[in-house]
Amino acid sequence: MSEALLIDGDIASAISTADEPGKNTTFTIGELAKEFGVTLRTLRFYEDKGLINPKRDGQNRLYSRRDRARLKLVLMGKKVGFSLNEICDMLDLYDLRNGQVVQLRVALDKFNQQIDVLKEQRSHIEQAIDELSRTVEVVSGMLKEKEAAEKK
Amino acid sequence: MSEALLIDGDIASAISTADEPGKNTTFTIGELAKEFGVTLRTLRFYEDKGLINPKRDGQNRLYSRRDRARLKLVLMGKKVGFSLNEICDMLDLYDLRNGQVVQLRVALDKFNQQIDVLKEQRSHIEQAIDELSRTVEVVSGMLKEKEAAEKK
DNA sequence: ATGATATCTTACGTTTGCGTAAACGTCCAG
DNA sequence: CTGGACGTTTACGCAAACGTAAGATATCAT
Incomplete structure (x- = not known):
């Protein structure tokens, strides 16, 4: 995989990034909010809305x-203009690393759409x-006329 | 004025169009709605909302x-992304045909903004x-891998 | 013991631009 | 006189994505 080419903050990297064991395994709501x-x-x-299900x-x-x-x-879904509902529909994508070909195709379709x-x-x-x-041009013109007229 | 150059449906023409006496002077709500x-x-x-004040x-x-x-x-304001409130603020523009230079300047500013x-x-x-x-590319890649793997 | 900090649940409020009745008035043609 | 066609007002509904208290709990440090 071309993971090295993926900028951080990338959807694809978020999909394909694996857990790194040994790091913080849990977060409080405050931590996540701040991050x-x-x-x-x-x-x-x-x-x-069923997007996240913390224990x-x-x-x-x-x-x-x-x-x-x-x-x-x-x-990231929001950033690219998906609604929360649409995101909800697609969110199983995260599990798609291990997931099925069919789901990947569906996701690909939605992305293209x-x-x-x-x-x-x-x-x-x-x-x-x-x-x-165009309007700016015309109004500019009007303005010049008016100004000229006022100088009389 | 370069009115001949103005496409119908143009903001500028709407601003600078004068009344044509002799034509229908009044309209019912239904007529306007249909038009x-x-x-x-x-x-x-x-x-x-105070945008129009029919008698x-x-x-x-x-x-x-x-x-x-x-x-x-x-x-037209809506078409170019102004909210009704913004339109309301600017709507005195219609009277700007006869109006003052200052107001034209203000309008010009808003348009540029x-x-x-x-x-x-x-x-x-x-x-x-x-x-x-980018995501589509990556996911496409994943898809090909999966497909190749499934053929085994 | 006390105040600060972080968290919780419940639930109404906000914004924008209308949609959608409900219930009623008016006028004209058949 | 009856039914459309057209008009009126009042007022709740909706969608999206949270904001904003209010009031309670729990932990932590001083």
Whole structure:
């Protein structure tokens, strides 16, 4: 595998990164929140939505490395424009390292679909930019006329 | 003015288009809704938000050409990514045909700011596309490996 | 013992842009 | 007079992704 080529923070690396035994195996909600720059509320919300399922130390949440990896995937999914629901559907991806070919294909499909969605969004935005640029030109023109007129 | 160069549906033309006396001067809510492809609810909602202020024929709304032009501006504002609130702030622009230089400047500023916002959005989307494209490559690789392994 | 720190659950609030009834008025054609 | 067509107001609903208390518990340090 070309893991050396993968930038940290990459979806693919998050998928294919294995646990490193010997390191911290569990995290508190506060630790995770700080590490990823999210609020406690967010983590609890994700749990509510079934995205992460930490165990409990009494009442307190106890996150495993696996939970942490899933969180990473959630946040990256958001970064590329997936909704939490879509992410939820795909999240079994984390287990896809060991997973089945069929699931990989499904994931690949969704990724490609999302690429199309993003390209469409980009196109709309570019149209808007064009429109506004034209407007700026015209309004600039009006402005100059007015200014000229006021000098009279 | 270079009005001939302005495509219909253009913000600038909507700003600089004068009333044509002799044509229909008033519109019902249904007429306007049909013309612009929005619902009655939408028009009432815009009124609620202070974007348009039709007069009344008894209880019924009566839209003037000016109201119609403002609606046009609202819809175009949406097209280029302004929120209704932002549009509301800028909407006095319609009167800027006759209006003051200062206001034109303000408008120009907002347009340029919005262009920047849009460019940022575009940049984010492009990053997401890149990210996803890389992911697709990697996952494709994983897929091939798996398939090869299954053939054993 | 006391205050600070971290955690918990429950649950209502926020934002944007309308959708979707419900229940009623008005006017015109058949 | 009856049924559409068109209009009115009031007001709750929705989706997404959390924010923001409120009130309780538990542990830790001083």
